[in-house]
Amino acid sequence: EAGVAQSPRYKIIEKRQSVAFWCNPISGHATLYWYQQILGQGPKLLIQFQNNGVVDDSQLPKDRFSAERLKGVDSTLKIQPAKLEDSAVYLCASSLDRGGGTEAFFGQGTRLTVV
Amino acid sequence: AQKVTQAQTEISVVEKEDVTLDCVYETRDTTYYLFWYKQPPSGELVFLIRRNSFDEQNEISGRYSWNFQKSTSSFNFTITASQVVDSAVYFCALSEGGRNTDKLIFGTGTRLQVFP
Numbered sequence: 001e002a003g004v005a006q007s008p009r010y011k012i013i014e015k016r017q018s019v020a021f022w023c024n025p026i027s028g029h030a031t032l033y034w035y036q037q038i039l040g041q042g043p044k045l046l047i048q049f050q051n052n053g054v055v056d057d058s059q060l061p062k063d064r065f066s067a068e069r070l071k072g073v074d075s076t077l078k079i080q081p082a083k084l085e086d087s088a089v090y091l092c093a094s095s096l097d098r099g100g101g102t103e104a105f106f107g108q109g110t111r112l113t114v115v
Numbered sequence: 116a117q118k119v120t121q122a123q124t125e126i127s128v129v130e131k132e133d134v135t136l137d138c139v140y141e142t143r144d145t146t147y148y149l150f151w152y153k154q155p156p157s158g159e160l161v162f163l164i165r166r167n168s169f170d171e172q173n174e175i176s177g178r179y180s181w182n183f184q185k186s187t188s189s190f191n192f193t194i195t196a197s198q199v200v201d202s203a204v205y206f207c208a209l210s211e212g213g214r215n216t217d218k219l220i221f222g223t224g225t226r227l228q229v230f231p
Contacts, residue, residue, distance in 0.1 A: 003159075031217065042119070042206050042221025043160070056218060089158065098217055101148035101167055101210060106160040 002026065004107035006092050012113045018080035021110045025073070025094030031055075032069055033104060034077050035091040043091055049075065050098055082114045117142050119209050121222035128197050129230050136192040136225045138207030144168075149183065149190045150208040150219065160206065166190065197229045 005024040013019050025032050030051050035043035046065065048055040051072035060067070064083070069075040079086055089111050093104040118141040128134050140149065151163040164174065166183050174181045178195045194201055204226045208219040 033218070035219075040223070042208070042223050043219070044221070045218035048218060091158075091160065093160075095217070101165055102217055103162050103165060104217075104219065105162070106152075108158040111158075 004092055004094055004105055006090075006107035006110055008110055009108065010111050010113075012115060013082055015084055015114050016081040018078065019082055019112065020076050020078045021090050021092075021112075023075045023077070023092030023107060025075070025092070026105055029094035029096055029105075030072070031095045031098050031102070031104075032075050033093040033095075034067055034075070035093065035106075037089040037091055037109070039088070046077070046090075055098070079112075082112075084114050087112055087114045117144075117209055117211060117220050119207050119220055119222035121207055121225050123225045124223070125226040125228070127228045127230065130198060131196050132229075133193060133195050134197050134227065134229075136194075136205050136207075136227070138190045138192065138222060140188050140190065140207070140209045142209060142211060144211045146211070148210040150210065151181065151190075151192050152206045152208060152221075154204040154206060154224070156203070163192075163205075194227075197227075199229050199231055202227060202229045 032049045034046045037043040046060045047057040049069040052069045067077045089109040091109045093106045095102045095104045120139045147168045149166045152160040180193045182191045204224045206224045208221045
């Protein structure tokens with residue numbers, strides 16, 4: 001079974017530029033998550049989708065971050081404009097369904113460096 | 116407030132030593148789930164175990180074992196006879212049941228280095 005695919009693996013941009021990350025979840029997984037992991041910290045949820053609807057985006061900085069999941073499969077996360085503090089690894093995860101205790105499968109992440 | 120604390124930032128051991136990674140959590144919910152994930156240098160988080168708040172039985176899986184104690188709000192992870200391949204960052208996480216989100220609340224992680 002193929003895992004969660006993310007691209008690109010690495011990205012370096014200047015502050016105030018825009019950037020987009022792509023995620024392809026495990027086939028059949030209805031729930032998709034984007035987490036932000038700043039160096040030395042644990043991942044923090046940015047947004048959760050159930051199919052193509054948003055379940056939780058309470059920690060997404062909506063003035064600069066946006067995400068979509070068209071057709072309930074692939075997802076893109078965009079930052080515009082980027083700030084230095086956005087430097088982090090952006091992890092995508094998916095799970096078969098919802099519910100507390102659901103096992104989430106993670107991709108390898110996209111490491112973003114904002115200079 | 117929900118919180119997960121991993122007080123050990125980094126642990127170094129020599130191969131074949133036993134090592135315990137500590138995890139303390141805070142939650143007001145009576146139904147919740149606790150997880151351990153491993154993050155090797157490649158970056159992805161690898162699921163190790165999930166426990167629900169109603170099951171305090173300890174669990175053993177090969178060289179791995181977990182000790183869940185609700186009385187002390189702890190969910191500790193022990194690796195017996197550590198190996199170099201165990202070197203990674205280990206995260207403890209909490210998920211609360213019955214809410215509108217299934218988000219995992221992670222601790223800050225413990226970096227384990229196993230030397231030959």
